[in-house]
Structure formats: C-alpha cells, structure tokens
Amino acid sequence: MARGYGGVPPEQRRAERREKLLTAALELFTSRGYQQSKITELCALAGVSTRNFYEEFTGKEQVLLSLHARINTLAMEHVVSVLEKLADADPVTRIFQLLGAFVGSVTSDPRLPRLNYVEAVGVSAELEAQHQEWVDKWAAFIEAEAEHAAQGGLAPRRNFRLTSIALVGAATGLLREWQAHDPPLPADQVAEELRGLMLAAITRPAR
Amino acid sequence: MARGYGGVPPEQRRAERREKLLTAALELFTSRGYQQSKITELCALAGVSTRNFYEEFTGKEQVLLSLHARINTLAMEHVVSVLEKLADADPVTRIFQLLGAFVGSVTSDPRLPRLNYVEAVGVSAELEAQHQEWVDKWAAFIEAEAEHAAQGGLAPRRNFRLTSIALVGAATGLLREWQAHDPPLPADQVAEELRGLMLAAITRPAR
DNA sequence: TTAGAGTGGTAATTCAGATTTCCGCAATGT
DNA sequence: ACATTGCGGAAATCTGAATTACCACTCTAA
Numbered sequence A, B: 001m002a003r004g005y006g007g008v009p010p011e012q013r014r015a016e017r018r019e020k021l022l023t024a025a026l027e028l029f030t031s032r033g034y035q036q037s038k039i040t041e042l043c044a045l046a047g048v049s050t051r052n053f054y055e056e057f058t059g060k061e062q063v064l065l066s067l068h069a070r071i072n073t074l075a076m077e078h079v080v081s082v083l084e085k086l087a088d089a090d091p092v093t094r095i096f097q098l099l100g101a102f103v104g105s106v107t108s109d110p111r112l113p114r115l116n117y118v119e120a121v122g123v124s125a126e127l128e129a130q131h132q133e134w135v136d137k138w139a140a141f142i143e144a145e146a147e148h149a150a151q152g153g154l155a156p157r158r159n160f161r162l163t164s165i166a167l168v169g170a171a172t173g174l175l176r177e178w179q180a181h182d183p184p185l186p187a188d189q190v191a192e193e194l195r196g197l198m199l200a201a202i203t204r205p206a207r
Numbered sequence C: 001t002t003a004g005a006g007t008g009g010t011a012a013t014t015c016a017g018a019t020t021t022c023c024g025c026a027a028t029g030t
Numbered sequence D: 001a002c003a004t005t006g007c008g009g010a011a012a013t014c015t016g017a018a019t020t021a022c023c024a025c026t027c028t029a030a
Helices: A012-031 A039-046 A050-056 A060-084 A091-106 A111-119 A125-151 A161-180 A187-203 B012-031 B039-046 B050-056 B060-084 B091-106 B111-119 B125-151 B161-180 B187-203
Strands: none
Touching: A012 A039, A012 A050, A012 A060, A012 A111, A039 A050, A039 A060, A060 A091, A060 A111, A060 A125, A091 A111, A091 A125, A091 A161, A091 A187, A111 A161, A125 A161, A125 A187, A125 B161, A161 A187, A161 B125, A161 B161, A161 B187, A187 B161, A187 B187, B012 B039, B012 B050, B012 B060, B012 B111, B039 B050, B039 B060, B060 B091, B060 B111, B060 B125, B091 B111, B091 B125, B091 B161, B091 B187, B111 B161, B125 B161, B125 B187, B161 B187
16 A cells, blocks of 8 residues: 655654554554454554564554553643643642643543553553553652642641542543543543542641 | 262252352452453362353353452442441441441452452453443442531532542542552551542532 | 565464363262 | 263364464665
8 A cells, every 4th residue: 555665764664654553553442442452453454464563563462551651651741841831830720730731631532541541451460560650650740749739838748648549540530431421521520520629638637 | 079969959059169160260360360361270270160161151251240240239238238327427427437338348358459440441341331330339329428418518519420430439549559559558548548538529618 | 677675465374262062970760 | 779861071173363474566776
C-alpha cells in the first residue's frame, strides 16, 4: 500500500508504523477488549504486516505497556505545565487547576480512561508494577499539594499518604465509571466532585 | 482418591467439588494471575478432573464470575447485618461501623481484594457488567447513608450520587494498594482513612 | 539498464491449551 | 453374588492464534 522507502525513510518509516500500531491498538483494545484482541486484527487495522509488528514490539503486552505509559505521561505533563504557571498561587487555586487539567487530559478521549483503568488492569505482573509506579507518582503529587496547603494553614499538619492514595482511587473510580456510562456524564461535574472531595479530605480536622 | 458415592452423595458430591474448585481458583487466580491460570492447573490443585470441571462450570470465566459475586455478597451481608443492629443510631456511628464491617470483611484475606479489584477487571463484558452492578449497589448504599445524615442536619441537602461513586472508588483504590503492599499496611488505618474521608465528603458545604 | 540489496506481505508452521471421548471401576439392587 | 448403571480419570483431538520463513517487489547505484 505504502510506497517504498523513497522519501526520507531510514527509520522514520519504522516510527510511523509504530505510531500506526499504537493508534490502532488504542482503538482495538478499547472496543473489543485487550484480551480478545488478536495481533492479526491489530495489524490489519493498522495497515501493517505482522512482520513489521514484531520489528517494533515483542508482543501485544508491550503495546499495552507503551499506551499505558503514554497516557499517564501525557496527563502528568499537562498537570505539571499548568502548575508551573501557578507557582505562587494559593493552594485552593492550585488544586482547582490541577484537577481540572488532569480530568481534562484523561477525558479528552473516552478510550483513554477505558484503557488505563479497565483494560490495563490485572494483565501481568509487569503491567501491575507500572500501575503501582504511577499511583505512587500521582499520590506523591497530591501529597505535596496537601503539605503545601498545610504550610499555609489551610489544612492541619499530618501525614497525607493514605489520603492521597484514597484520592487517586477516587479519581480512578470516577473516571472508570465516567467511561462506562451511557449517556456520558459531564466531565465538568467529575472534576468539580474531585475538587470538593480533595479539599474536604485535606482540610478536615486531624482526628 | 475419593471413595465412590457411598455415604450420602446424590449431588452433595457435586457441591463439594464445586467448592473445592472455587477454593483452588481463589488461590490460583490470585497467585499466578487469572489469565495465566490454566484450567488443567486449576483442576490439579483442586484434585478434580477436567471432566468434573465442565460438569460444574462452562469455563474459567464462570468461576471468576462466581468468586467475584461471592466476595461482594459476603461483604454486603456483613455490612447489612451490622447496620440492622444500628437502626436508630446516629449517622456518624453508622458510618463508622459500616466502613469497619466492609473493610474487615474484604481484608480478612488479602486474596479477596486482589481478586476483586485486580484479577476481575477488564476480563470480559459480562464481568464488567457485574462489576458495574456492584458499584451501583455500594454507591446506593453510601448515598442512602449520606441522605440519612442530611436528614439529621449533619450534612447539607444535595445530590450525593457522584460523591458516593467517588467514595466507592476511594475504597477500591485503597484496598487495591493495601493488597499489593509489602509489608502490608494495617487494615485499621485503611478503615480509619475511609471514615474520615467519607465524613468530610458528605459534610462539606454544598458548594 | 540492469544487478543487488533490503523490505513488505502472505502463507506455512508450530505450539499450547481447551474440550471431549472412552474405558475401567465402584456401587446399588435383585 | 452378579448384572447393570453411572461415575472418575487420563489420554486423544481439535481449535485457534502466535511466530517465523519465504518469495516477490521496489528502490538505489553503477
């Protein structure tokens, strides 16, 4: 289908194929389901031969790993870039923007939370480890924000570790539900709920 | 291995085999992982032949469905039985006991949350539907408690739907983390965190 | 223009695990 | 005690998908 390696394709062609495979995988994994997706189908959908597939990936799981990492990285970048612009804003504003950026990023395409919070769960030990890593990162993020709020006297001084993990879980649960819902819930309300929840969670009295 | 159908086994024997299979499945699915578990292994571990397996279940997935339903049902029964004894206690006490009973039930064996929140995710549309059902049930439960608290003036009057779903997500996330953690987190702290979070979530001002 | 080298797609191979079938044995009833 | 009925276990089959090998084609360079 594609013309030979005419233009400028030493390994740009490989990169393009990789991209086509990832795009097709996002579609296939979230419609048919990861387990039910055959490598053959994936290749057909991407317009790439199985031979090329194995040139880019060692197997189906590595594709999922890549997608999962990419989605999380993208969301994290959004959040970080927003927060950098609010370096010395008050804690409430920062939390407001943080959650808006996060929810905005992940709900920009319903397939994103579907892949991240449904398809990529319980697949393998390696994927589970990657999930853990990201929960840690997000929880650390929230924890830092909470401690920042505690500095300002908005929240009491205490250990926010468990609270942070719980909030990450709340976001995950809400987005998993959001993604499954028909008709779709408004993403704004999800963000708003998380804002209220997080503020209430960290400002509550220590015991 | 077992003696023939001597004693009292018209279909009690079937029930026993079913039980042995479920017990072995809980162990196997949570150690090796659901996907990696072969029916052969399951039968070997249970001490049951594949023939008998297909007499009780249509396949691996139905076993998982049964386990998932059983774990949730058990937890729900615990919670209901506790709340029935507190019919006219104050909302805070009810919430305290509710979460204690729930966390106590699900953390009584680390394999329970592992199966429920990791292995049983993203397996099939049917399992996903069953998950949805249970999230609805638990959310409705929490919602009712929140409205009860609103009656007493403890919480403002508002729609608690999203908050309830978020709290279910928080519990899920926390238990998923609990189950994966080494060394294990104290279950008490998880329950305590959820109590604080739920109270803060529903008593927070309406906007 | 033609030879050579690398690439793409298709088609065969292989492998693993699910499902079923069959034979031997134990238990009941006459 | 013996025939009959139905159960248990292991081995055979069968399916379906991952992985690899091969052939044809296109592009480059002399």
